[in-house]
Amino acid sequence: MALIAAARRIADNIYVRSFAAFVAVYLASYLILRLIGVPQRIASVNGLSVIFMAMPVWGLVLLARRHAGIGYRLYFVWALVWVVDFFAVSFTMWRYGVQIESPVIVEAVSNANYQETTEYIRDALLFAVPVLIFVPLLAYGLMRLARGLGRHLETVSPPRWAAVTLGVVLIVLPLAIHSNHVVARADPVTRWAKFYSQMRQQEADRVKLVADRAEAERNVGRWAPKYSGPERRTMVFVIGESSNRSDWSLFGYQRPTTPRLGAMRNQLVLFPDTVSSFGSTLVEVIRMLTSATHADDAGWQTEPDVLLLAKAAGYKVFWLTNQNDFFINTVFGQEASYFKLVNTGLGQRTDTSLDERLLPELDKALADPAPLKFIVLHSIGSHQHYSLRYSDRFAAFDDRDDTVSEAMASKWSWLRTMRNTYDNTILYTDFFLSEVIARLDRAGGSAADMLYVSDHAQEVGHFTNSWGHNFKLESGFTVPMFLWSKQQALLSGKASLEARPYQTDELDWTLLSLLGVGTNRDRPQFDLLGAGYKPWPRVIDGRPYVPGRSHIALPAGS
Numbered sequence: 001m002a003l004i005a006a007a008r009r010i011a012d013n014i015y016v017r018s019f020a021a022f023v024a025v026y027l028a029s030y031l032i033l034r035l036i037g038v039p040q041r042i043a044s045v046n047g048l049s050v051i052f053m054a055m056p057v058w059g060l061v062l063l064a065r066r067h068a069g070i071g072y073r074l075y076f077v078w079a080l081v082w083v084v085d086f087f088a089v090s091f092t093m094w095r096y097g098v099q100i101e102s103p104v105i106v107e108a109v110s111n112a113n114y115q116e117t118t119e120y121i122r123d124a125l126l127f128a129v130p131v132l133i134f135v136p137l138l139a140y141g142l143m144r145l146a147r148g149l150g151r152h153l154e155t156v157s158p159p160r161w162a163a164v165t166l167g168v169v170l171i172v173l174p175l176a177i178h179s180n181h182v183v184a185r186a187d188p189v190t191r192w193a194k195f196y197s198q199m200r201q202q203e204a205d206r207v208k209l210v211a212d213r214a215e216a217e218r219n220v221g222r223w224a225p226k227y228s229g230p231e232r233r234t235m236v237f238v239i240g241e242s243s244n245r246s247d248w249s250l251f252g253y254q255r256p257t258t259p260r261l262g263a264m265r266n267q268l269v270l271f272p273d274t275v276s277s278f279g280s281t282l283v284e285v286i287r288m289l290t291s292a293t294h295a296d297d298a299g300w301q302t303e304p305d306v307l308l309l310a311k312a313a314g315y316k317v318f319w320l321t322n323q324n325d326f327f328i329n330t331v332f333g334q335e336a337s338y339f340k341l342v343n344t345g346l347g348q349r350t351d352t353s354l355d356e357r358l359l360p361e362l363d364k365a366l367a368d369p370a371p372l373k374f375i376v377l378h379s380i381g382s383h384q385h386y387s388l389r390y391s392d393r394f395a396a397f398d399d400r401d402d403t404v405s406e407a408m409a410s411k412w413s414w415l416r417t418m419r420n421t422y423d424n425t426i427l428y429t430d431f432f433l434s435e436v437i438a439r440l441d442r443a444g445g446s447a448a449d450m451l452y453v454s455d456h457a458q459e460v461g462h463f464t465n466s467w468g469h470n471f472k473l474e475s476g477f478t479v480p481m482f483l484w485s486k487q488q489a490l491l492s493g494k495a496s497l498e499a500r501p502y503q504t505d506e507l508d509w510t511l512l513s514l515l516g517v518g519t520n521r522d523r524p525q526f527d528l529l530g531a532g533y534k535p536w537p538r539v540i541d542g543r544p545y546v547p548g549r550s551h552i553a554l555p556a557g558s
Contacts, residue, residue: 017148018145018148018149021145022050022051022054022145025047025050025142025145026047026048026050026051027047028047029043029046029047029050029086030043030044030046030047032090033046033089033090033093046086046089049082049187049188050079050082050142052173052174052177052187053075053078053082053174053187054075054145054146054149055170055171055173055174056071056170056171056174057071057072057074057075057146057147057150058146058149058150058153058167058170059166059167059168059169059170059171060167060171061150061153061154061167062153062158062163062164062166062167062170063163063164063167063168063171065153065154068150068154071150072143072146072147072150075142075143075146075147076139076140076142076143078189079138079139079140079142079143080135080136080139081188081189081192082139082142082188083134083135083138083139083142084131084135084188085188085191085192086188087131087135206327206330208301209301209330209331210330212301212302213301213331213334213335215302216301216302216303216304216305216308217304217308217335219302219303219304220304220308220309220312221312223304223309223312223519223520223521224519224520225304225309225310225312225313225517225518225519226313226517226518226519227313227314227315227372227515227516227517228516228518229447229516230446230447231371232371232372232445232446232447233371233372233373233445233447233448233515233516234366234372234373234375234440234444234445234447234448234449235373235374235375235448235449235450235451235511235514235515236362236375236376236377236436236440236444236448236449236450236451237374237375237376237377237450237451237511238376238377238379238433238436238450238451238452238453239285239288239376239377239378239379239453239454239455240379240381240382240429240452240453240454240455240479240480241281241323241379241380241381241382241383241454241455242381242382242383242384242454242455242456242457242458242469243381243382243425243426243429243454243457243458243479243480244382244422244454244457244458244459244460244462244475244478244479244480245272245274245454245457245478245479245480245481246457246462246475246478247422247423247426247460248426248480249262250262250265250268250270250430250480250482251270251272251480252272253404254402254403254404255397255400255402255404255423257397257423257426257427257430258426258427258429258430259427259430260430260431260433260434261430261433261434261482264434264437264484267437267484267485267491268482268483268484269482269483269485269490269491269494269497269498270481270482270494270498271481271482271483271497271498271500271502271528272498273499273500273501273502273547274453274478274479274480274481274501274502274503274504275474275477275478275479275502275503275504275538275540275545276454276455276456276457276477276479276503276504276505277293277294277477277503277504277505277538277539277540278294278456278471278477278505279456279457279469279470279471279476279477280455280456280469280471281323281325281328281455281456282325282327282328283297284455284456284504284505285328285332285378285455286300286328286331287504287505287507288453288455288504288505288507288508288511289305289306289307289332289507289508289511290303290305290306290508291303291305291508292505293505293506294503294505294539295539305332305335305508306508306511306512306515307319307332307335307336307374307376308335309512309517309519310374310512310515310517311335311337313372313515313517314371314372315370315372315373315374315515315517316337316338316368316370316372316373316374317335317336317337317338317374317375317376318336318337318338318339318340318361318365318368318373318374318375318376319332319333319335319336319338319339319340319376319378320340320342320358320361320362320365320375320376320377320378321333321339321340321341321342321343321358321376321377321378322341322342322343322353322354322355322357322358322378322379322380323343323378323379323380323383324341324343328378329341332376336376338365340361342357342358342361343357343380352388353380354389354390354391354428355379355380355381355389355428355429355432356431356432356435358377358379358432359432359435359436359439362375362377362436362439363439363443366439366440366443366444367443374515377436379429379432381425381429381454382422382425382426382429382454382458384467384468386418386421386422386424386425387421387424389424389425389428390424390425390427390428391428394424394427394428394431395421395424396423396424396427397420397421397423397424397427398420398421398424399420400420404419404423405420408461411461411465412465415460415461415465415466415467416461418460418461418467419460419461419467422458422460422467433452436450437450437484440484441486444486446486447486447487448485448486449483449484449485449486449487449514450483450484450485451481451482451483451510451511451514452480452481452482452483452484453479453480453481453504453507454479454480454481455479456469456476456477456479457470457475457476457477457478457479458470458475458476459473459475459476460475462475463475471541472541474540474545474547474548477540477545479504481502481504483514483529490529497528497529500528500533500535501535501538502528503536503538503539503545506523506526506536507528509522509523509524509526509527510526510527510528510529512527513527513529513530514529
């Protein structure tokens with residue numbers, strides 16, 4: 001009985017109860033963040049900030065208890081920020097595998113317009129509605145914890161010197177602890193201040209880019225580009241969007257997602273061991289067309305890209321796009337001899353501009369009398385929303401009962417639906433590319449080539465129970481790439497070419513080779529089609545790429 005009574009006295013002790021409650025909050029936040037992949041150092045201090053920021057409230061109670069209410073209200077505001085930050089950090093790690101302050105997220109937010117932002121919020125309503133309900137409730141609960149101990153401190157009367165000393169320590173200690181960069185990084189106020197600063201820097205970088213690209217045009221002469229080849233030549237480069245090679249029957253997928261391309265297999269050179277170097281459009285398109293690589297993203301702004309070099313060598317360059325991307329169109333669209341945006345939407349995921357709208361523009365470009373033509377088609381491909389990327393007649397895999405659906409039987413039903421609609425986008429891409437090839441075959445002359453590659457891939461239930469961008473798993477990087485060509489020399493040697501591994505951040509050298517443009521800075525080891533090609537270590541997420549392995553599961557350094 002004495003032990004029970006003692007236990008009750010301990011349980012009734014306000015300090016013990018408060019300590020236990022804060023420890024529970026800390027452990028819950030730590031476990032959730034660790035489970036979704038937040039680094040241990042960050043996860044271990046994230047929950048501590050709940051206690052750290054309550055300390056000044058208690059210090060204010062000891063120094064000026066009549067103003068304690070102000071402290072409680074300020075802590076409630078801070079708790080709101082902390083809870084919102086916690087949900088944001090958790091969501092980006094769960095959904096995309098990256099932290100909220102990652103350059104990927106900063107770039108995406110800074111490059112988004114008002115319509116894109118509101119649309120994304122609408123898309124995330126299933127997640128946002130519970131968050132909007134729980135955020136104030138959780139913040140209020142944290143404030144009650146801080147106020148519970150504070151109310152007790154209001155009733156005690158320590159010596160004035162002790163109250164002042166302890167009050168000052170409680171107010172100053174959290175500030176001192178924030179001198180540790182790990183603690184500061186975990187504090188939501190610090191994190192979002194840094195996020196805002198990075199966004200402003202992105203905007204400043206865009207302004208600087210305009211001047212840099214003017215310098216790049218002036219630097220073309222230093223590369224001494226020169227064309228060698230037939231008098232007339234047409235090269236079409238199709239940039240796909242969010243397409244995963246694993247979902248192409250052309251590359252072995254069990255569903256017939258690419259029947260038209262499969263029928264012309266003998267005219268194609270496939271590159272089945274190709275990966276992108278990044279999991280988002282802007283970064284990868286820049287790397288494909290400029291000197292930027294995963295190892296060095298600096299310096300490309302003032303150096304000529306493939307478009308400028310092709311123009312200087314005598315090509316008429318066409319940039320035909322179905323993507324309303326301000327940054328990409330500002331850089332590459334403005335460099336082209338002819339620029340056309342066929343997407344009349346607002347640049348949102350809900351835009352319903354199908355890629356076939358590019359075909360009439362392609363016909364015009366092919367009919368242009370210029371002897372040398374470089375035509376870039378930037379398609380919207382398999383960009384979310386998947387169901388808006390094809391017309392009804394391509395909805396072939398809705399409710400499909402086959403080996404793929406059997407393999408995904410253990411997945412959530414909405415994810416199976418996503419995979420079906422995603423595969424429909426591949427079927428539509430098959431149609432679109434076959435139309436491009438047919439037009440090029442008819443009007444491109446005897447020297448005509450088409451290279452297709454997706455900017456990056458998508459995770460659609462391949463490794464996880466989610467869909468969309470992925471910056472850790474190979475499902476975000478395994479892209480389809482193939483060449484259609486009238487060059488018989490290339491086709492006759494395709495067996496050896498198809499065995500070559502490749503990463504698309506070095507694609508600029510292959511594009512220049514296909515264009516027949518040489519420079520005094522050529523790097524033949526990166527020309528996928530050339531005799532000087534040499535394999536090199538490929539990297540995903542800062543680690544060596546190991547085909548078929550999940551990089552989220554690999555320990556650091558492996």
